[in-house]
Amino acid sequence: MPDMQPDKNEYKQYVEKMSPKPTYLKNCIMAFLVGGLICCIGQGINDIYMKIINLDELAAASATSMSLIFLGAFLTGLGVYDLIGKRAGAGSIIPITGFANSIVSPAMEFKKEGYVTGVGANLFKIAGPVLVYGISSSIICGLLYYFIKLIF
Template identity: 75%
Template sequence: MGKKDDYNKYVDQVSPKPTYVKNYILAFIVGGIICMIGQGINDFFMKVIGLDKLAASSATSITLIFIGSFLTGLGVYDLIGKRAGAGSIIPITGFANSIVSPAMEFKREGYVLGVGANMFKIAGPVLVYGIGSSILFGFIYYIVKIFI
């Protein structure tokens, strides 16, 4: 077992050490910037365009999804994601990125078998379980409301 222990020590010495604090700070800053942009877009829709709160929130989500998809198509969002990590994945722009990235990767195979078949490869399980659980909890809520 001496060789195995020596190998493990060697691997520990040559492996790059993750910079957790730097990663946390970058994720916090980039995620905060994305949220600030979203708040600015929301304020624009409410104060300049004159939408009510609900309509402005929907328009903001749509706009952020478009921006995330557009930046993914240009290859910019992946560069942001390499530095920001979870700061770029958690906001709704990260969801747009998770749908567009596989679609861009398989576009050479055609629109139906390439883009259409692979678009929801990453986000598909999230959508299925999100929609399924919302239906289940909605049904439970409905049953509880009837009997209580």
Template identity: 75%
Template structure:
């Protein structure tokens, strides 16, 4: 019986503490965060569209090639801004607006690499390069293979 009383007392104290923490914790400004994410994400997309249009109109690239070059350019810009410390400042204000576009992917690869550079290029940069982006790549590639197989089987069955 004494163990059950101690357990109940501990649970009551835990609940009181959680309630207290919830009561005094500042509430995040959700609406402001949504608006900033929308604006910054939109600006990143507008820049990407401008780069894409420039490749098509001034460099004479076809739509597919221009889209590929635009992705490469945005990844480079995201990596460069991360290296200069600017992308982190954007991310603090924009939240998901800076993470979701392809520039956020570049940031997720470059940030851990920069953080562990002092440990050397092999054990630092090489070992930690895909620490954040690795699971995204694994599940993205895995799901694309799965959906590709399902699509292939459906094409065979309904032909």
């Protein structure tokens, strides 16, 4: 009985032939458009806070950040943000809304396990490393800046 196993080169060619071809250009365009749209929405919210509600620039920026975090978390809770992410790819991970999504998603996934062992234990599962390394690198950069300014 002959050996029915294909050799490695035949298998590699078969996999390459059957694998879907990535659409890099389409993905880049969608990421650019959706990411830009999220940023335009944020700018619109900021303009509303400054021109209609008459907040100063700092207060409007803070209120805009809170609004975008709320929208990202709310849309994640409704399941809409995941649909946006499927179409937009990297465009949906704009830092502020993407961060809200990365916190709410694991919390929703583990809600059945209870508030302490489910939600509380898994709330920062994805966002935790980002916070740890972000805060650590900002401290290191701040110390380097301080010592460089001290020397010069």
